[in-house]
Amino acid sequence: MTTAVKEIRFATEAQLDIAIKNLTNGIANWAKLDLQERIALLKKTHISIANASEDWAKAAISAKGTPKGSPEGEEWMSGPYATLSGITAVIESLEKLAKGKSPLDGIKASKAPNNRIKFKMLPSNFYEFNLFHGFRADLWLEPNISEAEARANAGLGAKRLGQNGGVGLVLGAGNISAIGPLDMLYELVAHNRATILKLNPTFASLLDVYKQAFSPLIEANLLRIVNGGAETGAYLTDHLDIKHIHITGSALTHDKIVWGSTTTKIGRPILNKPITSELGGVSPIIILPGKWSKADLRYQAENVVTQRTHNGGHNCIAGQAIILSKEWEQKDEFLAIVLEELEKASKRPIWYPGSEAKLAAAQIAYPNAKRRNDTMLIEINEQTSKELFTTEYFAPVLGHIALDGTGISFFRNAVDFANNELDGSLGASIIVSPHDLKSMGSAFENSLADLRYGTIGINVWSAIGFLIPSLSWGAFAGNTLENVGSGIGIVHNSHLVERTERSVIWGPFRPFPRSFINGEIAFSPKPAWFVTARSAKDTAQKLTQFSIKPSVTKMLKIFVDAFRA
Structure with a gap:
């Protein structure tokens, strides 16, 4: 510092x-x-x-x-x-x-599993439809609350x-x-x-x-x-x-x-x-197995590495535990690309007090970890320590574990693991291709309802819920003073809605293809929060100016910068 x-x-x-x-x-x-x-x-x-x-x-x-x-x-x-x-x-x-x-006037409602309703918070206007093209976000309420009751209260x-x-x-x-x-x-x-x-x-x-x-x-x-x-x-x-x-x-x-x-x-x-x-916790990144292109593997590796190394890894919502399928044929290839992207990101300084000590503790617990400067990639299995599942490192320490199953059976296994083995319930991220999502049908959202986290991102880092003021932000309800987990209560919630349960954000599995780089398709625009987005500073500055006084002209300037990412 x-x-x-x-x-x-x-x-x-x-x-x-x-x-x-x-x-x-x-x-x-x-x-x-x-x-x-x-x-x-x-x-x-x-x-x-x-x-x-x-x-x-x-x-x-x-x-x-x-x-x-x-x-x-x-x-x-x-x-x-x-x-x-x-x-x-x-x-x-x-x-x-x-x-x-x-x-909640003008906010559309729809049904969610188990007698829940959800309100579509993003996009809510012309600007959001364009700036967050391909993204949507819903605020889920607790079960057994009617739409009329929610609007009235x-x-x-x-x-x-x-x-x-x-x-x-x-x-x-x-x-x-x-x-x-x-x-x-x-x-x-x-x-x-x-x-x-x-x-x-x-x-x-x-x-x-x-x-x-x-x-x-x-x-x-x-x-x-x-x-x-x-x-x-x-x-x-x-x-x-x-x-x-x-x-x-x-x-x-x-x-x-x-x-x-x-x-x-x-x-x-x-x-x-x-x-x-x-209070943070150990956030999972659940990756459903599928058949991905080389560009998909690269883009999602950047997505995963962003979740761990943004802000030097000093985020309470940072992804820490990747949950993979043992039967995913591309698992090893994906992890190799993740390691490559971690190496690129390792140039960021470790600035938060105490993080160097946590890195040292992780190295002791996992002597076989793959380390690139101040970043670590750790395989967790039956022979290793399980410390990574219960310790929020608040540093660029990323672990991965493989579970049985494919499709919906794997997703259910991953949900159970995240709920019962990982510390905390602040945020979880899921990566799934459109083809695999479609093949699971309604079973996917039914299983999603069982995932007990306050903010869930699907093909997008759950931390983006922090930037969407209409969503709730906080741990999944049910914690107590004796067992506080990721905390008690919520904030943000700009529509001032009672009895919120969770926020769910959906992003595109892949953005638009732009060009070939080193024989691979490069996608654009990369989200401005990606650690690999080259125009992140210019885009973020223009987003800030836009938030001061929105206009079509400012929005178009944001697009120009974003497509340089």
Whole structure:
């Protein structure tokens, strides 16, 4: 890391007390605002974020030491772009409510397995149809909820004008710069809570740019942003005037806050207030066997490697366990290409604190791992350690295991394995060709319904759900304080829908063929989040400008860059 965290000044206890007092007054005023006044404040904030977007991206790039060029696009997309999109989507829902409509007005519903309904969240307009051509995304609700009930109840805190949710603490993530701001936004709109956002020390240097971006909410006493270490976090979690906590981080940190211990979880928690969380886990990449072309093998290998090495591998939603069929004739060929792509990606720095130690631990557990600089490819079988299935490495460590079966029988085996053998339930990805998908018919979606993950990507990395504000983001429901897994509760959910269960994103198995490179077909456009997308920075910058003020002209410029990928 390039940031000297020790030079960052932390807030004192007296300053924290004043901040919480101001927020208490601010949320009381928020409770008095009507929807139009709330919309006006959020629009003002949108403009402020837009004005700070370049400084924001540059600050995140500096904090991580991101290499110059295409990798810089990751910081644009996972910072200002994601936040601008989130605020725009929330404003649209509030505007519907202000007109007496449901936030789900105009959103199509259809049936999902086992008496569920799902709402088609992507594409929802002309721009999304073109920018996300070939992609679609659905928000699934819990079983036994009718469409009429879902539409009538959508709105959450935005329907409860006058409600004062008090002051909440958001313990921000240290890897993706939009996480804390989007968590804060959901606290405000969905729960009518003001937020004191404590930055992770890795993002301590972003304090000033965050203050610039969110100045309207700070001036309205709805947000305070502070730096601090473990002592600051402990003071805030114990503060009598903090009514709720939301954390993005590790289960160990969660348990320390809730139980005062990372091992003993019996009796009553020491925490005396509600807590929600997003805690990561071991994300599977299920690959259904099929007959793929050389170009398909290469493209999907890039897809898999992106899921592991994006952001240097420091993502809670990073793919870590590839699940393959023993009977797939192309398995070895595919893994060889994955190794080639890992070698290309190995030039990225390992920047997140503690990741080098985790790499070393993985090397000890798997001495036969294939290592390319700071990336590792590990075969898991009956003779090896199973540590990879229960340890979130948060580093570029990628494992693979082979199970019995083909077609739907393999998929069912893979679903059972992912549910029962892997730690966590935040996100899962599936790769399947159109031919094989068609051959499974309705059995595929029926088995998909059994896959207990909060976000599922089919031919697309599940992390893309983070960039689609209308989807829910969080672990699959059912975790407890004693067994927290990937966390409790959701965020984002810009249509403010009650009783969401999961988000499902579909992408194209292959994009358009463009040209031949070294005797192989090259596909274009590669998604801007691919680590192999050469124009990722330019595309992400233009996407950010588009999210500030959409236009056909801006959209066409995005296409020009994307087709250079």
